[in-house]
Amino acid sequence: xxxxxxxxxxxxxxxxxxxxxxxxxxxxxxxxxxxxxxxxxxxxxxxxxxxxxxxxxxxxxxxxxxxxxxxxxxxxxxxxxxxxxxxxxxxxxxxxxxxxxxxxxxxxxxxxxxxxxxxxxxxxxxxxxxxxxxxxxxxxxxxxxxxxxxxxxxxxxxxxxxxxxxxxxxx
Numbered sequence: 001x002x003x004x005x006x007x008x009x010x011x012x013x014x015x016x017x018x019x020x021x022x023x024x025x026x027x028x029x030x031x032x033x034x035x036x037x038x039x040x041x042x043x044x045x046x047x048x049x050x051x052x053x054x055x056x057x058x059x060x061x062x063x064x065x066x067x068x069x070x071x072x073x074x075x076x077x078x079x080x081x082x083x084x085x086x087x088x089x090x091x092x093x094x095x096x097x098x099x100x101x102x103x104x105x106x107x108x109x110x111x112x113x114x115x116x117x118x119x120x121x122x123x124x125x126x127x128x129x130x131x132x133x134x135x136x137x138x139x140x141x142x143x144x145x146x147x148x149x150x151x152x153x154x155x156x157x158x159x160x161x162x163x164x165x166x167x168x169x170x171x
Contacts, residue, residue, distance in 0.1 A: 028065035028066060028095040029095060030135055030137075030170035031062060031065065031066050031068075031093045031095040031101065031170075032062060032065045032066075032095070033062050033063065033064050033065050034062060035061075035062045035170055035171065036059060036060070036061050036062075036170070036171050037059070037060045037061075037062075037068070037070075037168050037169065037170045037171075038057075038058070038059055038168070038169050038170075038171070039056075039057070039058035039059070039060065039070075039072065039166050039167070039168050040056070040057060040166075040167050041054065041055070041056035041057070041058070041072070041074065041164075041166055041167075042054065042055055042056070043165065045076055047076070047079070047083065048079065048080070048081065050078075050079030050080060051078065051079060052076040052077060052078050052079045052083065053076070053077050053078045054074055054075070054076050055074065055075050055077075056072055056073060056074035056075070056085075057072065057073060058070055058071060058072025058073070058087075059071060059072075060089070060091065065095065066092050066093050066094065066095050067090070067091070067092050067093075068090070068091050068092075068093070069088070069089070069090050070088070070089045070090075070091065071086075071087070071088050071089070072085075072086075072087045072089070073085065073086055073087075074087070080114075081113050081114040081115050081116055082113075082114040083111060083112070083113055083114070084111070084112040085109055085110070085111045085112070086109070086110050086112075087107050087108070087109040087110075088107065088108055089105055089106065089107035089108075090105060090106055090107075091103055091104070091105030091106075091125070092104055092105065093129065099130070099131060100128050100129075100130065101128060101129040101130075101137070102126070102127070102128050102129075103125070103126065103127055103128065103129060103139070103141070104124070104125070104126045105124065105125045105126075106122070106123070106124050106125075107122065107123055107124075107125070108120070108121075108122055109121045109122070109123070109145070116154070117154075119147055119148070119149070119150070119155075120147070120148045120149070121145050121146060121147045121148060122145070122146055122148065123143060123144050123145035123146060124143070124144050125141055125142065125143045125144075125164065126141055126142060127139055127140050127141015127142060127164065128140055128141065129168065132167075135169055135170040135171065136167070136168065136169050136170075137167075137168045137170070138165070138166070138167055138168075139164070139165065139166035139167075139168060140163075140164075140165055141163070141164050141166075142161065142162070142163055142164065143160075143161065143162055143163075143164050144159070144160070144161050145159060145160045145161075145162075146158065146159045147159065
């Protein structure tokens with residue numbers, strides 16, 4: 001079901017983006033085709049009854065106005081076991097709205113866990129980008145993530161919903 005929802009989200013956003021009038025596409029600014037964004041993520045996370053420091057880096061590239069494909073990596077440190085996450089993603093930014101740019105997206109994630117089996121997950125995100133000056137934006141949103149082939153004997157929950165805050169610099 002999650003794969004169908006992710007596929008529907010991507011198809012709907014792509015169809016919406018391809019049917020925009022030319023004036024809206026011209027106004028896409030840093031969310032327009034050809035732009036690349038670099039993302040820095042920092043925060044805390046909780047897993048295996050441990051608190052972690054989460055640091056991440058990512059890059060996304062706009063393949064059409066508003067629609068990007070991206071790749072990010074995260075390191076979870078300060079708890080046991082250590083975790084590393086690799087996440088390819090797709091996201092649509094509603095660039096037609098001035099100052100506030102809502103976004104929706106879908107992702108696949110591979111989590112590497114020290115001393116334990118790795119786990120895959122799929123999910124979606126939604127939020128808003130706020131201009132922070134120049135080509136810098138702050139993203140505020142929420143994420144839903146569902147773990148595939150989840151074993152409740154190892155994991156206390158097979159899905160998570162959590163907030164996300166990102167800082168993006170666009171080129």
